Amino acid sequence: MSTDTKTESVVKARADDAASYWLKEGWAPGGHIREVDFATEARGLDPMFAGIKIVDCDTHFTEPADLWTANAPAHLKDKMPHVRRIDGADQWFVGDRHFGSMGGNVIGKDRNKLLGRLAFPNYDQIDPGSFDVGARLDAMDAMGVWAQICFQNGGVTQAGSLVALNDDELAITITQIFNDACKDRMDASDGRINCMGTLPYWGKDVMNAEMRRIADLGLKGITLPDRPERLSEGYVGPDGGVSPFWEEVFETCEATGIPLNFHLNASLDANTAIWDNLGFDQKLPIHALIHHIGCAATMSNFMVSGILDKYPNLKIGLIESGAGWVPFWLEGMEHQLDEFRTAQNRGLKKRPKEYFKQNFWVSFWFEDYAPRNMLDEIGVDKVMFETDYPHPTSLYPGVQNKLVAVLAEHDQETRRRVLELNARELYNLEF
Template sequence: MSDSQVETVEKEKNDIADDAASYWMEAGYSEGGVLRKVDYAGLAKGLPKELEGIKIVDTDTHIVESPDIFANAPVGLKDKLPRVVRVNGVDRWKVGDRDFGSLGGNVIRADHQKLLGRLSFPKLEQGHPGAWQIKDRLQAMDDMGVYAQICFQNSGVTQAGSLMSLGDNELAKTVLRMYNDASIQRQEESGQRLFTMAHLPIWDKAAMEAEAERVLDAGLKGFVLPDTPERLGIPSFNESYWDNFLALCNDRGAPLNFHLNAAVNPDGMVWKGFEFEQVLSVVATMYSICNSATIGNWIVSGRLDQFDKLKIGLIETGIGWVPFAIEALEHQFREMMGACKVQPKRRPWEYFHDHFKVTFWFEEYAPKHMLDKIGINNVMFETDFPHPTCLYPGVQDHIVKVLGDHPYEVRKQVLERNAVELYNLPF
């Protein structure tokens, strides 16, 4: 690389290393917001008759990393591992003197009310205990009529960019290993109802491959990755660096998950001078739509011909944008790909239907009217519990509203079987 390219990569790495400190914007904890009164007893009715016999899988939820997750530290690392410190009334992760950001989003109050217009309650104990405690989480799931949940991290303390910036490879790998161990234990203690996606030390090829095999052998169901690792100075997915890992996922049916990590950063699309609520409204919307870049990158790469059983979940994406995105790729294939050295063997719609699954929560039009076009086998359901804009309360009312006119077999496919297939769930 040229000096300017090296400088650009280093800047990107430094920017991403700082992401954890601002993982949830400070304004998200400021005074304000609106508390939505929730008739929890009236809404916590479990499954309605229209959905009886369906084990609903909520494919996007978040587990707040418990403050004691790193308590059983290996010898010599106890004082180095992340710890929770209350700073100006906000619970935050610290590693040494480094601020790794807040504990993440939880807008469901301990008494079931919902905070609107903010990212979280500042203190762990103010939020719903189901955000981090298994027994309370399972009760909340039962009340919502949800059988199983796919879980993702809630803070920035396990993100690759932040860990790489520590300059301590053993410490960084230990953080991820302990996170994955906690995920394995949670899955077992939940009775195989809470399935947390594994994190990997993607900056260390040998360690990444070893940890990937270890956690699959231990029963974890997939991985969450950044969709543009080159921003971290790590080779792109179209380079040989990833071959062994992708072959492992391809052969064992372990899905890659890209959780709102669109290849386009929407922060730069927001007008200057906006208030916090305005910024988040635009950014959250654009994150979903920009997943078309993620699909496009994989489809044109040739990787899906090389690894023809690879499964990819685009999580917290929404689904209504998919037909336009794939039609646009179909057009570009006709217009642009003829002269390309990489000649895909299939068309964009075929790649999408063969490899991808997307998720909906708040949408009404797309799940009512677009399932046939998007693909009944390609759509999953989520709530994003307990994050801002999560589908709470009234989960079952919304499901019946948007899927109630579809045949029972379609409801079961979207709400249960697609997730079971993607994540190899044991039911």
């Protein structure tokens, strides 16, 4: 039985992807400053978690303003991403092409927190822990966090914009400098700061070469696009099997244990579900929550695709995903696959709950109910913790207060499993 329908369901990558990665409204003047009693909040690890090395599995490392210009080969130095200050806001440019703002940074240099906006406008205003290794380690110590998994902050590595430069050497070099910086931060922090690598996924040969280089560098994970067909080829080929374009990446990740990361992805266009004429502050919370469902959609795509049967040991982190939706979503997937005979039609080897148990990890930060009551149902070995520092919805400054509140009724073995061991196992952390 075949129910195939071939459709084009994705907006193609564009040259202005980087420029639109963070909305201008988000770093415009305004917002509300929440004053932080840093001396009280910065109390390090709570005694409840003594002996646990907390791994924060979702943070962002803001790209330093000189990241690319300071590390470029001489013949490309003048072409590299650089920062210009325009009307008080620091903006990335490659040549004269606008590559967007420096990303989400709501923790101020004075350690207060900006509410109602996505970021302070420039580097002079933000916490140095956002972009400096030494200051980041100090911030981690204050939050009681031992290690962090870090993702990019600005949009410079957006593949659509890099391809639009029409300079393959420049685009690949920008990607490689980013990945080299991930290695440098890991080494400089003695393994406490672990930034996720990125790939030039617009070309099979250059992507596979960089994937091999990432593995040789020892990076602890990579980020992948949830809809790679925006720019190159989808994970599933026209014949319904795994696309040859992606086979070596999957093979390398499975062989090395390097996890794939899908970070609060955009498999769903949140804007299409939000009413017109709502204000910026009205749209943002809805937008964020719809993206959690995007993580669920990416998980489901993998489950029905057959990829996890061909590569049964792939490890996939759903990051900034939330966790409380998992039981409902898996229950729904089990029912729907039975009713539509998807497993029989496609020869799938496992049930959705089995794929989740084998291949996926999720993370919580703002939630109360799920970490208090749902760990067994979700899988105590599948749930990780995050802060989302220094982004707008981050737990800063009350990290330890939150953890004490939601994990107080669990035993120490469970606390260590959720706060340390799950992330260590997913990311192959050694400490």
